[in-house]
Amino acid sequence: xxxxxxxxxxxxxxxxxxxxxxxxxxxxxxxxxxxxxxxxxxxxxxxxxxxxxxxxxxxxxxxxxxxxxxxxxxxxxxxxxxxxxxxxxxxxxxxxxxxxxxxxxxxxxxxxxxxxxxxxxxxxxxxxxxxxxxxxxxxxxxxxxxxxxxxxxxxxxxxxxxxxxxxxxxxxxxxxxxxxxxxxxxxxxxxxxxxxxxxxxxxxxxxxxxxxxxxxxxxxxxxxxxxxxxxxxxxxxxxxxxxxxxxxxxxxxxxxxxxxxxxxxxxxxxxxxxxxxxxxxxxxxxxxxxxxxxxxxxxxxxxxxxxxxxxxxxxxxxxxxxxxxxxxxxxxxxxxxxxxxxxxxxxxxxxxxxxxxxxxxxxxxxxxxxxxxxxxxxxxxxxxxxxxxxxxxxxxxxxxxxxxxxxxxxxxxx
Amino acid sequence: xxxxxxxxxxxxxxxxxxxxxxxxxxxxxxxxxxxxxxxxxxxxxxxxxxxxxxxxxxxxxxxxxxxxxxxxxxxxxxxxxxxxxxxxxxxxxxxxxxxxxxxxxxxxxxxxxxxxxxxxxxxxxxxxxxxxxxxxxxxxxxxxxxxxxxxxxxxxxxxxxxxxxxxxxxxxxxxxxxxxxxxxxxxxxxxxxxxxxxxxxxxxxxxxxxxxxxxxxxxxxxxxxxxxxxxxxxxxxxxxxxxxxxxxxxxxxxxxxxxxxxxxxxxxxxxxxxxxxxxxxxxxxxxxxxxxxxxxxxxxxxxxxxxxxxxxxxxxxxxxxxxxxxxxxxxxxxxxxxxxxxxxxxxxxxxxxxxxxxxxxxxxxxxxxxxxxxxxxxxxxxxxxxxxxxxxxxxxxxxxxxxxxxxxxxxxxx
Numbered sequence: 001x002x003x004x005x006x007x008x009x010x011x012x013x014x015x016x017x018x019x020x021x022x023x024x025x026x027x028x029x030x031x032x033x034x035x036x037x038x039x040x041x042x043x044x045x046x047x048x049x050x051x052x053x054x055x056x057x058x059x060x061x062x063x064x065x066x067x068x069x070x071x072x073x074x075x076x077x078x079x080x081x082x083x084x085x086x087x088x089x090x091x092x093x094x095x096x097x098x099x100x101x102x103x104x105x106x107x108x109x110x111x112x113x114x115x116x117x118x119x120x121x122x123x124x125x126x127x128x129x130x131x132x133x134x135x136x137x138x139x140x141x142x143x144x145x146x147x148x149x150x151x152x153x154x155x156x157x158x159x160x161x162x163x164x165x166x167x168x169x170x171x172x173x174x175x176x177x178x179x180x181x182x183x184x185x186x187x188x189x190x191x192x193x194x195x196x197x198x199x200x201x202x203x204x205x206x207x208x209x210x211x212x213x214x215x216x217x218x219x220x221x222x223x224x225x226x227x228x229x230x231x232x233x234x235x236x237x238x239x240x241x242x243x244x245x246x247x248x249x250x251x252x253x254x255x256x257x258x259x260x261x262x263x264x265x266x267x268x269x270x271x272x273x274x275x276x277x278x279x280x281x282x283x284x285x286x287x288x289x290x291x292x293x294x295x296x297x298x299x300x301x302x303x304x305x306x307x308x309x310x311x312x313x314x315x316x317x318x319x320x321x322x323x324x325x326x327x328x329x330x331x332x333x334x335x336x337x338x339x340x341x342x343x344x345x346x347x348x349x350x351x352x353x354x355x356x357x358x359x360x361x362x363x364x365x366x367x368x369x370x371x372x373x374x375x376x377x378x379x380x381x382x383x384x385x386x387x388x389x390x391x392x393x394x395x396x397x398x399x400x401x402x403x404x405x406x407x408x409x410x411x412x413x414x
Numbered sequence: 415x416x417x418x419x420x421x422x423x424x425x426x427x428x429x430x431x432x433x434x435x436x437x438x439x440x441x442x443x444x445x446x447x448x449x450x451x452x453x454x455x456x457x458x459x460x461x462x463x464x465x466x467x468x469x470x471x472x473x474x475x476x477x478x479x480x481x482x483x484x485x486x487x488x489x490x491x492x493x494x495x496x497x498x499x500x501x502x503x504x505x506x507x508x509x510x511x512x513x514x515x516x517x518x519x520x521x522x523x524x525x526x527x528x529x530x531x532x533x534x535x536x537x538x539x540x541x542x543x544x545x546x547x548x549x550x551x552x553x554x555x556x557x558x559x560x561x562x563x564x565x566x567x568x569x570x571x572x573x574x575x576x577x578x579x580x581x582x583x584x585x586x587x588x589x590x591x592x593x594x595x596x597x598x599x600x601x602x603x604x605x606x607x608x609x610x611x612x613x614x615x616x617x618x619x620x621x622x623x624x625x626x627x628x629x630x631x632x633x634x635x636x637x638x639x640x641x642x643x644x645x646x647x648x649x650x651x652x653x654x655x656x657x658x659x660x661x662x663x664x665x666x667x668x669x670x671x672x673x674x675x676x677x678x679x680x681x682x683x684x685x686x687x688x689x690x691x692x693x694x695x696x697x698x699x700x701x702x703x704x705x706x707x708x709x710x711x712x713x714x715x716x717x718x719x720x721x722x723x724x725x726x727x728x729x730x731x732x733x734x735x736x737x738x739x740x741x742x743x744x745x746x747x748x749x750x751x752x753x754x755x756x757x758x759x760x761x762x763x764x765x766x767x768x769x770x771x772x773x774x775x776x777x778x779x780x781x782x783x784x785x786x787x788x789x790x791x792x793x794x795x796x797x798x799x800x801x802x803x804x805x806x807x808x809x810x811x812x813x814x815x816x817x818x819x820x821x822x823x824x825x826x827x828x
Contacts, residue, residue: 019557019700030556130701135553136546142444143433143721269707272686286433286718287544287708293683294704304700307557 001034002314005062007084008075009042009055012098012125015303016072017051020310027307031314038068041075059084063091070313072306073097082106089113089121094317096309098125098302104199108212108327115324120316122309122323127153127200128278130301131294132308137207137282138323144284146208150246150414151280152273153200155296156184156191157223157243161261162274164231165240171226183276193222194243198259201245204280205257209249212328213257219336221260225407229346232371233380234409237344239265242273244412254334262412263344263382270414281414337389342411344369345395346380348404355379358401362394382411415448416728419476421498422489423456423469426512426539429717430486431465434724441721445728452482455489477501484727486720487511496520503527503535508731510723512539512716518613522626522741529738534730536723536737541567541614542692544715545708546722551621551696552737558698560622564660564828565694566687567614569710570598570605571637571657575675576688578645579654585640597690607636608657612673615659618694619671623663626742627671633750635674639821643760646785647794648823651758653679656687658826668748676826677758677796684828695828751803756825758783759809760794762818769793772815776808796825 006013020027020037028034039062040054049055059080062068071088073095075081081102085095090113097103103110103123114121124134128151137146152158156178163174175192178184190196198220205213223243234241242264247257264271269291273279278296283289295301349355359366359381366381383391388410395405420427434441434451442448453476454468463469473494476482485502487509489495495516499509504527511517517524517537528535538548551560566572570592577588589606592598604610612634619627637657648655656678661671678685683705687693692710697703709715763769773780773795780795797805802824809819 015700023557023559026559027557130698131704132546132550132553136550139546139549139722139726142725143437143441143718145437145440269686272683284544284718286714288712288715290545290706290708292704292706295702298702300700301702304557304698308553311556312553 001036002031002069003036003038003067004070004072004310005039005041005068006037006072006074007041007059007062008073009040009044009046010074010076011299012074012302012306013040013042015299016074016306019300019303019307023307027311031311033314035310035314038065063087068093069317070094070096070310072310073099073102074306075099076101078102078105085110086113089117089119092117092119094120094313096122096306096313098123098306100126100196100199100203104202104215107203107206108325111324120313122312123203124309125302125305127203128280128292128294129296129298130305131278131280131292131296132305133204133280133292134207136292137204144286146249146282147285148246148248148283149201149204149208149280150244150270151201152242152270152278153197153245153280153296154191154243155276155278156188157197158273158278159183159276160192161223161226161241161243164226164228168228170228171224192224194220194259197243197245201247201257201259205247205255206325207323208247209255210325211332212325213255213333214328217328217333219258219260223261226261227407229371229378230407230409232373233344233346233369234263236369236371237263237382239263239268240271241409242270242412244270246414250334252334254332256334256336256339258336258339260410262410264412264414268412268414337387337392339388340385341388341391341413342385343383343388343391344380344409344411345383345405346378346407347398348375348377348406349379349402350377352377352379355403358398358403362397415450416445416483417450417452417481418484418486418724419453419455419482420451420486420488421455421473421476422487423454423458423460424488424490425713426488426716426720427454427456429713430488430720433714433717433721437721441725445725447728449724449728452479473498477505482507483731484508484510484724486724487513487516488720489513490515492516492519499524500527503531503533506531506533508534508727510536510720510727512537512720514540514610514613514617518616518629521617521620522739525738534727536726537617538723539716539719541617542694542706542708543710543712544719545692545694545706545710546719547618547694547706548621550706551618558700560663560696561699562660562662562697563615563618563622563694564658564684565615566656566684566692567611567659567694567710568605568657569690569692570602571611572687572692573597573690574606575637575640575655575657578640578642582642584642585638606638608634608673611657611659615661615671615673619661619669620739621737622661623669624739625746626739627669627747628742631742631747633672633674637675640675641821643785643792644758644821644823646787647758647760647783648677650783650785651677651796653677653682654685655823656684656826658684664748666748668746670748670750670753672750672753674824676824678826678828682826682828751801751806753802754799755802755805755827756799757797757802757805758794758823758825759797759819760792760821761812762789762791762820763793763816764791766791766793769817772812772817776811
């Protein structure tokens, strides 16, 4: 019998308790030991809960109980999660977490403590919810060099974009609907401004390339500037707008990594990842493209990933799982303005003929896009491939000619 | 340093040697030990091969060498693979295989020997090539009851169907092209008649539900009867024709399992799995639908899955991986005619008005389908849901009325 503690009884925490309870027999068979919840840490009261006797408000009770071998951290946020997890690892307890903010900020540090103490620190649920992705990258793809990872990593923004694409909802209406349905929080900033997706691509990049990438190193743009006009131009171009997290290893040893909306061609396997679903493409030099698809969030999917990690902990008390990356460094991420891309540009002018002449003079040949409901003086085009900094300079020049650049979106090179 | 032997130096075998050689440093880091190939078993000669000194034609040399701890079986076929693998396991060597025929026919027996001797018998590459699927099902989904698995499990037939759907090629032309491109063998029977897909769904079903399903228990239909007319009617219906392997647990403890072409709605995540790609949907009670997508065959994808298993063997010499299912039983699979489905029917008649009256009289309301190039007297419809045996009886009645039923395809209930 292995005793564990669950820290946090919110959506995921209560899901973990539910899955452990409902599947206890199956889980015991897989883990080869019974798993029993000794404590549930939460500052709130849950009168009438069948788990009443397990609740505690004292972290120290858990920390100081030598019977507790595994601690599940599903509180979220960076503090006090970090301090608690660190203390648990230092006290000889393995830790399982779903907390992407924690792993993205402190992964290398916590993995180091786990390694030193011969413990496991597992976080399958931190990316992709119930989609197995951490394990496949770390294990199955061990015989590959990872060429690239690109994914739709945030279900909330994908839901909003899907509503804009399929039902011509505005961003504001789609966000309001997402909030009504419980897909978006009242403060949706972390989702719609891209920082949730950023944390996840940081975790995947750190794992795949062995060195920590910190969220603040990654150029991140959300979807708040996407208008219906952009969605329509994407369709005219032959694709859809998706919020993509993408990372590639460069030959100079640095990473090319970015989170931003992109035009994705309709034929791409990621283009059909709709609604709250996530899709993650891992390109290996041997396997080619492998795509993982499923619900990237939600109580039970996330909880089942947490429980799978708990089972793995139980099975690997002696043989530690290989999961490790080293500290990051300041110059590890290439300036995104050095990436070679092509860019969609939506602009407005008073004199279209002159504007187009200017565009041609500045950018050379471009691909014009059109849409049915274009406003007066509106025009859109896609540039050829060049360094982003070059595009930015050219756009400044365009603006100086009195052309109003209303939005730009990168063309996904997946 | 761990010494291994590779039995079979065909496409996959040479890929395994290539991956082990090219990624040796990375692999040693993951496995925490160097992995060295001591023998390559093949009856052919490979003059000039850089691995010349490792080749042997004698299985006994491998079997009797106590230094060889892991044997990779990539010869294919049932004999002598089965005898060799069994002997290796009995001699205390772990075995990794990509041989789906072997696992589908003898999995339970070989897993039992492996368990008895505390060895690993791993076969990630037997399903989905380089797509991680065995491990995710056995590990990540440990906290789930698997409700259903459905997948496009054979790349060759999926390539043929894609050519028929996208380029209006006939089955014969598409098959010839697949052979020319090396996607189909000169004798393509195992692919186009569905037995390859059948072996794979048997392996997944055995793993997910813990009890062996033998290929001969599974009703299997290939794609040889699919005509362009059917592809066009599928489009009119709102979907595509795909060769699907599907398994579900029934409440009576039996399995509902089948391999056959199905109409799949365009919105399904499996509908966009095209060309030689495979896509496998695993529906868990907690995770919901998780889909795995990638190249289901090919030298390097398959080899990299084999090598990942070898690494896992090295890491788990002491702690055996949990991978096990028990022997099957005769009545474990439900008669497919008891499944409730709806059916697409394409027929011909000399008097359409009378025929349609008869269809209505026999089947009740049906959904008529139409296509541009319909031949004279041709008509097609989709029945309501009912037991398949009921549909079959009704079709016999239809035939007795002089209506020529040219093809039937099940509507995928995914």
